[in-house]
Each structure stands twice: as structure tokens, then as C-alpha cells.
Amino acid sequence: MRSQANALIHNGFSIYMLPVLTLFHMKKHSIEKLVSFIIEKEVSNAQSVTQYRNPLICFTELNNCDFFHLRETVGKHHLLPDDLLPGAQSLAAFFIPFAKQVVNANYKSEFASKEWVLAYTETNALINQICEKVMAALSQSGIEAVFIEPSNRSDRKKLTAGWSHKSMAKLTGLGSFGFNRLIITDAGCAGRFGSMLFRAKIDSKPVESKERCLYFYNGSCKLCIKRCPVNALEEDGRFDREACYQRIKQTGALFSDLQLPGACGKCSVGLPCSLNSSVKTTIK
Ligand code: SF4
Numbered sequence: 452m453r454s455q456a457n458a459l460i461h462n463g464f465s466i467y468m469l470p471v472l473t474l475f476h477m478k479k480h481s482i483e484k485l486v487s488f489i490i491e492k493e494v495s496n497a498q499s500v501t502q503y504r505n506p507l508i509c510f511t512e513l514n515n516c517d518f519f520h521l522r523e524t525v526g527k528h529h530l531l532p533d534d535l536l537p538g539a540q541s542l543a544a545f546f547i548p549f550a551k552q553v554v555n556a557n558y559k560s561e562f563a564s565k566e567w568v569l570a571y572t573e574t575n576a577l578i579n580q581i582c583e584k585v586m587a588a589l590s591q592s593g594i595e596a597v598f599i600e601p602s603n604r605s606d607r608k609k610l611t612a613g614w615s616h617k618s619m620a621k622l623t624g625l626g627s628f629g630f631n632r633l634i635i636t637d638a639g640c641a642g643r644f645g646s647m648l649f650r651a652k653i654d655s656k657p658v659e660s661k662e663r664c665l666y667f668y669n670g671s672c673k674l675c676i677k678r679c680p681v682n683a684l685e686e687d688g689r690f691d692r693e694a695c696y697q698r699i700k701q702t703g704a705l706f707s708d709l710q711l712p713g714a715c716g717k718c719s720v721g722l723p724c725s726l727n728s729s730v731k732t733t734i735k
């Protein structure tokens with residue numbers, strides 16, 4: 452596990468501006484404030500074509516997280532916090548929601564739109580940049596942090612990731628799983644997730660567990676099934692991972708001249724859960 456972990460951990464440091472640190476003293480609650488400050492600032496100042504809505508961030512103590520249950524549900528390949536950062540004590544998960552126009556563009560096109568694929572690429576880079584800045588800022592107070600790149604796949608055959616940012620979002624209460632197998636937050640599911648581990652305690656609130664998918668709330672909806680162009684989402688809840696992967700690969704070929712990777716995201720657009728919690732907006 453350690454070598455798998457070492458391959459995934461991003462060790463890149465860049466120096467974050469010192470003035471930021473003068474705003475904060477590294478007390479428990481200040482870690483959350485500093486991390487949130489950096490994420491919000493980097494998203495609002497992003498030099499990307501992609502536009503964003505406001506990011507969402509949640510923290511929790513690792514004592515609150517059942518990683519052993521996670522390994523039972525996701526698989527034994529999933530790393531534990533100690534594999535990445537021995538002595539890690541807390542976890543942050545964040546969501547960067549795409550602007551409405553990015554989401555709408557992907558709804559209209561047959562294959563993934565250029566806007567969507569670009570958003571996927573630019574947001575992955577933005578997440579790396581954010582995490583590097585958080586690491587650098589915390590390191591100046593002697594606090595160690597690590598992150599895993601947003602697009603990590605440790606098992607190409609099984610198409611599974613060694614670290615699931617979606618599961619981290621669930622563990623922190625940032626969102627809940629939808630029938631589309633994505634995490635639905637209070638700002639929907641159209642966007643990208645990041646997560647970080649810290650070797651420091653934080654002042655976390657109890658994790659809030661609430662349904663945001665209409666199907667899991669009251670058995671209705673299931674509109675995402677129809678959105679998938681290759682029927683990868685099945686009525687009985689099974690997921691055809693290979694069909695999904697092939698569609699993404701196919702899209703990659705369409706954008707290869709622009710050096711953009713494959714992406715799809717049709718199961719996160721044009722739905723009641725795309726931009727909001729579908730439960731919150733549908734059930735009054
Ligand atoms: S489309 Fe409906 S069933 Fe599918 S994930 Fe969204 S809320 Fe859940």
C-alpha cells in the first residue's frame with residue numbers, strides 16, 4: 452500500500468504568500484479558515500476559460516470517518532489515511548461547481564461539449580494548484596498536509612481509483628451519493644472534487660447526513676438513467692464501468708487535436724441534481 456500511496460501523493464510545494472498567514476494563527480479553527488480562504492480565493496481568481504460558482508468545503512476529524520467500512524464498499528484497493536500521511540488527524544473535501552453555462556453546453560451537445568472537457572481539464576489543474584498552496588501555507592506553521600491528484604486511477608483494469616474524492620466528500624458531509632453514482636452537494640453534482648489530509652486537529656462539527664438524490668429520498672426520478680448515452684447506469688442500480696470508460700475514451704479521440712482528455716458528464720447535466728440538491732429544490 453505504501454508504494455501505491457507514494458505514487459499517488461502529490462508532493463509539489465509552491466510558496467503561498469506570507470501575508471495570508473499573518474491573517475491567521477494556527478489554532479484549530481484557523482486551519483479551516485485558512486484552507487477555506489485559499490480555496491475561495493483561488494476559485495474566484497482562477498485564470499481559466501471555465502467559470503465557476505462558489506466552492507463548497509467541509510472538514511472532519513478522521514475519528515468520525517469509518518474508512519474500514521469504506522474499504523468494504525469501495526474495495527480493498529482504497530487507501531487509508533495513514534498510507535498517505537502517517538498520523539493524519541483530519542480531512543477536508545471541497546467541491547468546485549461549474550458555472551451554469553458550462554453545464555448547459557454539455558446538455559445540448561451529443562458528445563461531451565468542448566466547454567465541459569475544458570472545464571474538466573482546467574479544474575483538475577486548479578485543484579492541484581489549490582492543494583499545493585494549502586500545503587505550502589500550512590507547512591510554514593509546521594503542519595503537514597497531503598493531497599491526491601483529482602484524476603487518480605490506481606487500477607486501470609478495474610477502472611478504480613486508489614483514493615476516492617467522492618467518498619471523502621461523503622465522509623465529510625459535503626454531499627451524498629446519487630443514483631448516477633456521483634456526489635450531489637447543495638450546489639449539485641456538476642463540478643469537480645478535491646480532498647486533503649492534515650496532520651493536525653481541527654474544530655469539526657458533527658457530520659451531517661442528508662439525502663440529496665430524489666431516488667434515495669423517495670424512490671422517484673431516475674432521470675439520470677436516460678441521460679447516459681451508453682446505458683451504463685442500469686435500472687437495478689448496477690453500473691457498467693467499461694461502457695462508461697469506452698464512451699469517455701471515444702470522446703477523448705474527438706478532442707485529441709486540442710490535446711484535451713476524454714470526459715463525458717452527461718449524467719450530471721440537465722437533471723434536477725445538476726446545480727442543486729434535487730431534494731431541496733423539488734420537495735417543498
Ligand atoms: S437524476 Fe434523479 S435519480 Fe438521478 S441522481 Fe439525480 S436526483 Fe438522483
Ligand code: SF4
Pocket residue numbers: 678679680681682683684694695696698699715716717718719
Ligand atoms: S459519464 Fe457518460 S457514459 Fe459514464 S455513466 Fe455518465 S453519462 Fe454514462
